[in-house]
Amino acid sequence: MSLVVAITFQLMLLMVDGLASNYTKNCKLGPGTAERDALNLLEPLTNKNYSAVHQMGGDTYTYYFQVCGDANGTPGAGLVQVDAQQKKVVIGYYNTTQAISGSDWVMLTYGLGEKYDKHCSQEHRRALIMISCDRNVAASELKVVVENRDRSESCFYLFELDSSAVCPVVPSKLSAGSVLLIIAVCCLAVYLIGGFLYMRLVVGAKGVEQFPHYAFWSEIGNLSADGCDFVCRSRGNRQEPPTYTGVATEPLGEEPEERDDHLLPM
The missing domain is CATH 1.10.287 (Helix Hairpins)
Incomplete structure (x- = not known):
């Protein structure tokens, strides 16, 4: 009885956890199901901040990233930059999310960040997060790859993150x-x-x-x-079949012929 109660309790916990884990729905996507399917792969990575420290020139910046959540507690921001003076700059918002996936990766894009002051024609900042397959880790540390701002338009920040969540499912070999x-x-x-x-x-x-x-x-x-004893073993003593004996040439139980001589007429 206790075993049944324990199994039922575990099933209830799984059901509650499945109902509560809908953080990826906070991201606003375009029409279509392909992006939603790609984003659903990142559900295990939600509700957690990922950070990276990056130096550019003489300045040090810390970047905070969250999947469909408020990075570093900033409402609506999916990726935030914080400098040494604790000044925050929103790189991208998760209400303008794009998600594309391949066989073992997902590219997440947050757009409409704060505008550049002087670079990139003062357009909105944009963050690209490449999440690649690594079966050995649930989620690695966030890595800053490049801040591409030496152009007139289409500038972006590129980040990397490794996770087993985007790895393809290995087919079972059991029959x-x-x-x-x-x-x-x-x-x-x-x-x-x-x-x-x-x-x-x-x-x-x-x-x-x-x-x-x-x-x-x-x-x-x-x-x-x-x-087994009945089938494989014999019961009782085996009797030898009677041996064949030949028939005597003379009839049994008859008297010799000379004893019948007195019956003949004289």
Whole structure:
């Protein structure tokens, strides 16, 4: 009974967690399902800040990134730049998100950030985050690749992040028979271990009686042994078949011919 309650509790936790994990829906995407499918891959990375320190010239900047969340607590900002004087500059907002994916990567774009002061024709800043597959880590540290602002337009900040969340699913090599065998072995193990603990701790059984349903299984063992004995072994003593004996040439039980001579007429 306790095992059933524990399994039910775990299922309820999974259901609640699945209902609560909808952070990627905070991102505003364009029409179509391809971008939404790409963004859904990043659900395990949500609700967490990723940071990176980058030096440019004599200045040091710290960048904060969050998937469809408020980076560094800045409302609506998906990626924020903070300088040494703690001045914040929003690089991109997640209400203008673009997401494209490949076989083992997802490119996330946050647009409509704060405008440049002098560079890039004072256009809005834009952040590109390349999230690549790495099965060894749930999420690596954020890396600053480049700040491309030496052009008149289409400037951007490029970041990198490795995660196992975007890795393709490895197809299972187990056959249906193997899966059924594994399930059967697991059920048998649960039955034996759970029954043993119940008989020992609750019933107080000792010795072989700790085995669950010992009387039932011992009876099956005896019946199996009797059946094997009946099929494979002979019962009773074997009698030799009678040997063949030849018929005597003279009729049995007849007197010699000379004893019948007195019956003949004289």
